[in-house]
Amino acid sequence: MSYYIDEYIDVLSPDLKMFGPVEDNSLICVTTPPGCWGPMITPSIKSGHEVTKPINVKNAMPGDAIAITIKKIKVISAYTTSGVSKAIEGRYKIDPTINAICPTCNITNPETYTKGYGEQAIKCKQCNNSIVPQTIEEGYTLIFDQEKKIGISVTKEKIKKIIEELDNPLPNKSKQHLSSKLLIGDVQNIISRVKPMIGNIGTIPSKKVPSSRNSGDVLKTLIKSDEFSNVNKEDLTDGHMDINTVTEDSIVIVPVKVAGGGVYLGDVHSVQGNGELAGHTADISAHVDIKVNVIKNLNIDGPIIIPNKDTLSDIYQPISENEYQITQEIANKHNLDLPEKSYPIQFVGSDENLNKGIDNAILRAEKATGLSANEIKNRATVSGSVDIGRTSGIIYITVMLPVSIIKEMNLLKYVLKLFEESDRM
Numbered sequence: 001m002s003y004y005i006d007e008y009i010d011v012l013s014p015d016l017k018m019f020g021p022v023e024d025n026s027l028i029c030v031t032t033p034p035g036c037w038g039p040m041i042t043p044s045i046k047s048g049h050e051v052t053k054p055i056n057v058k059n060a061m062p063g064d065a066i067a068i069t070i071k072k073i074k075v076i077s078a079y080t081t082s083g084v085s086k087a088i089e090g091r092y093k094i095d096p097t098i099n100a101i102c103p104t105c106n107i108t109n110p111e112t113y114t115k116g117y118g119e120q121a122i123k124c125k126q127c128n129n130s131i132v133p134q135t136i137e138e139g140y141t142l143i144f145d146q147e148k149k150i151g152i153s154v155t156k157e158k159i160k161k162i163i164e165e166l167d168n169p170l171p172n173k174s175k176q177h178l179s180s181k182l183l184i185g186d187v188q189n190i191i192s193r194v195k196p197m198i199g200n201i202g203t204i205p206s207k208k209v210p211s212s213r214n215s216g217d218v219l220k221t222l223i224k225s226d227e228f229s230n231v232n233k234e235d236l237t238d239g240h241m242d243i244n245t246v247t248e249d250s251i252v253i254v255p256v257k258v259a260g261g262g263v264y265l266g267d268v269h270s271v272q273g274n275g276e277l278a279g280h281t282a283d284i285s286a287h288v289d290i291k292v293n294v295i296k297n298l299n300i301d302g303p304i305i306i307p308n309k310d311t312l313s314d315i316y317q318p319i320s321e322n323e324y325q326i327t328q329e330i331a332n333k334h335n336l337d338l339p340e341k342s343y344p345i346q347f348v349g350s351d352e353n354l355n356k357g358i359d360n361a362i363l364r365a366e367k368a369t370g371l372s373a374n375e376i377k378n379r380a381t382v383s384g385s386v387d388i389g390r391t392s393g394i395i396y397i398t399v400m401l402p403v404s405i406i407k408e409m410n411l412l413k414y415v416l417k418l419f420e421e422s423d424r425m
Helices: 156-165 216-223 321-333 354-369 373-382 403-408 412-424
Strands: 002-005 019-022 026-032 055-057 065-075 079-087 112-114 122-124 134-144 150-153 191-193 197-203 251-255 261-269 286-295 304-306 342-350 385-390 394-402
Touching: 002 019, 026 261, 055 286, 065 197, 065 261, 079 156, 134 156, 197 251, 216 354, 251 412, 261 286, 304 412, 342 354, 342 403, 342 412, 354 373, 354 385, 354 394, 373 394, 394 403, 403 412
Parallel strands: 002 026, 019 055
Antiparallel strands: 026 286, 055 261, 065 251, 065 286, 079 134, 112 122, 134 150, 150 191, 197 261, 251 304, 304 342, 342 394, 385 394
């Protein structure tokens, strides 16, 4: 079965009415609006992301997991604007992305419209005064070629002309103002390859949370807000990962914390370097196709990624047949047992800083695999790595795991489908 979803939300909640239920192995087709900067300059949106309406997957229950196979990511934006953020005092309470305030009317999360360009373009419908709660302190606008393979940054003088000449479609039901309205063109001479990835993909948490705050690294900010002060780290599902191996032909295994799971996605980027050092990157509209499969009784605390081979370093590519023959020769020569074949699995961790995020990923890997923390560390050192999703505290550990452990986790069919079948194509 296949389904198309064109409804968007900003706040995730276990009380939401979900789409579906859909059958196991269903194909879900969506068009996602840009994340981050569009919603961030749209005060009525109480999140940095507009994400798809959550999907009820039949028979998914708390304690299970859902495998999300990313079949396609197609960029549809013609251009995008992003950069380093700056909050504007007097126009928000605690968090400008969640609690924007009109400085004239004192209304929280007011409806707005746009008129003209620049920071003054976003105006309150009640009083017609400028209201943008945050802006881009220094940033860039990328324009893409027709085939969406390369982006180049353009000057501020060129942006307005490009906006007027090129269609840059938003999904019909999106509520955001496009960030390009800000006319940001500070950083020149960027040539950026287009390698799209999904920044926010997962299941809804067990308590109400803005979609861009469904991750452990931003919990401190979240709980300062009266509306979300009761949220604990255990309630989250860490869907907002910003990990650049979450791309076409990868599989994301996500925890189920409410009946039906509530699979959602959004915040697609044209590209993102490890760490997302600027805090934001090139947000785009995209067509995305995913498949969903329930994995019973895989009780995980956070996402696990089975990455696309093209995103992997040589260090942790699956062992080739030639390399395995060499392994066999070593084993025969020294009268050793032949090691099992192994494959790369990525465990996501999150916390208030990178060191705590690493500890969290190791703990999650221990729980999922049954291996000791020291073995996880050793495997990640000699045949894997630690990488940064977001410098605020999202990391992921790549570990080469033996087939027997992957099989015990009930993930072997997904791993073999991704690596063995792709080798035969």
